[in-house]
Amino acid sequence: MQKGHSAVLAGLGAWLPPRVVDNHELSERLDTSDEWIRTRTGIRERRIAGADTSTVDMAVHAGGNALRSAGSDVVDALVLATATADQLCPASAPQVASGLGLHGIAAFDVNAVCSGFVYALATAAGLIATGTADRVLVIGSDVFSRLCDPADRGTMPIFGDGAGAVVLRRGETHEPGALGPFDLHSEGELADLLIVPAGGAKQRESADPHDYYVTMHGQTIFRHACARMAESSRTVLERAGLDVADVDRFVGHQANIRILQATAKQLGLPGDRVVANIGRVGNTSAASIPLALADACEDGSLQRGHRVLLTAFGAGLTWGSTLLTWPDVKPG
């Protein structure tokens, strides 16, 4: 990327619905236990959005917090990463922009499910690199609990709802906060590993109510997630001329603590560099990475000057990674 055309992180915001659902509460209505969920996933509790709270609502809260953190509400584009848009059509991003009072700006959705935030960062960096935008609000917001069958112990314990956001501004390649390089991939042949079969434009209706909920092949996804996130992490490090030892904080998609640990092990990364907030939020899909960044800033484990590796994996399949040095930014 040319000097003066990098995307630099300038603000960070998070928002979680207030309702906490812990494993004990889930165990009362599902054939599961706190012990199983904790030991197999690392999740203790998650937030579940109330019926009156949507992806757009959560995105407005997180986006507003990121603008406050950046100290300016001037942006000329908004990219919303989500797999749970309020409607099938239109995209939700314009409604988020209006909700934030950002009238007239470019606004669109990116759907790469749990990799959505990294894809949206790359998209925003492209808008900045081409001079299309100077400042971009990137939001990940998902209400994934709505896609889960309330009676399914295989998916209900894993997912939670929430939103996270960053402000990116035009800056220079070597300044703190500059994002890149990026590495992005997909493999559509494996779409069936995590899919909501009905309700989309191809199959609007189904006689089987289960078709409206997510079906997931957990073990196969687990293996792909570890291999792909490790591979993609190595690719961005290599492109940046860095080594695994140069990574201070590893912020991977929070899908399962065992996936994070196994990926770090494959990379040869010490466990104390792994950022994990999955215990309190579960898998929040496109919101996972900014929520993990915000929590790590709050608890002091992520500090200015840390070299941070972001890597994500999601349904599609999709995966991708990027790097930055943490700037002087705190959650708003």
Ligand code: ACO
């Ligand atoms: N409580 C109790 N038992 C359970 C539960 C539960 N909630 N869920 C499954 N089990 C049982 C199974 O029925 C099985 O029983 P059996 O041995 O009698 O058949 C046993 O526990 C083991 O099941 P596995 O599926 O082998 O368990 P595993 O250790 O693989 O953990 C899990 C399952 C947590 C889903 C794991 O595979 C995983 O995290 N996979 C990745 C999922 C993921 O990341 N999805 C999101 C992708 S990102 C996106 O884009 C949305």
